[in-house]
Amino acid sequence: MTKSAIAWTTGHALNIYANQSTPLTIHSVKEELRELQVSAKAEIDSTFFEGTYFNSVSQLQYGDRLKVVFEVRNLHQRDFVLIKGLLEFHRLPEFVFAYNKEERTFDATISKVNQAELIRFLGKVTTWINQEFSFRTHLKGMISFEREYREKLAKVYTGGDGYTLSRPF
Structure with a gap:
């Protein structure tokens, strides 16, 4: 020793x-x-990827391969499954991802020459997540409007607000 x-x-x-x-x-x-x-x-840049939803926390280079560990930010940890789904659904064959749901991390193993392509891909994933959240917000607004409309329509048909139409005699 x-x-x-x-x-x-x-x-x-x-x-x-x-x-x-x-x-x-x-x-x-x-x-x-x-x-x-x-x-x-x-x-190898120490801040390989800084994103809204996840950022790189460590890197390991071996030969011509690069393994980068990404951590989902605390505010978006409940959306880990969404991030995983978008990564897997759109990933290129050159990218190998491994996921740890308990720690809310994922690893990307790539060839060192594909480093810029991975950054571009992660930027696209961030855009898709933004679009998904925007869609969810608009869908909730539409569902709320539909619910209010049906409640008012039910009141009209039951005669609760005096909006019923009748023929003059």
């Missing part, structure tokens, strides 16, 4: 990074590896 603690403090700690020939490799950290690590971090 003391040897590993010394290794961690002296800068010879192990670091996992992506290599072109193998999916995952482990190397000791040296100056040239630190430069590679900094350039790799610059390629």
Whole structure:
């Protein structure tokens, strides 16, 4: 334990990074590896996706693949099933999604070259969610209007408001 603690403090700690020939490799950290690590971090934006309904919380790059974990925001956690349905119904074959209903998170595994396409897709999903909420609001208004209309119509037919028509004698 003391040897590993010394290794961690002296800068010879192990670091996992992506290599072109193998999916995952482990190397000791040296100056040239630190430069590679900094350039790799610059390629992956830490705020990969910030949306109204969900945002990315972590990323893992291995080889040419990228796995991004998204968390549904607290205000919209009750709409997790809607988000999941829209993601699965419209997703491209290149995207692989995994869902955790208890934590209200989902993972997207993509090829690194499809990163911009995933951002564009998530923007479309956000638009579809907005449209769904707008539709729900308008539908509730229409149902309320229909209910009021039927109540007034029932009063007219029962003669409760004096709106009945009769022939003059």
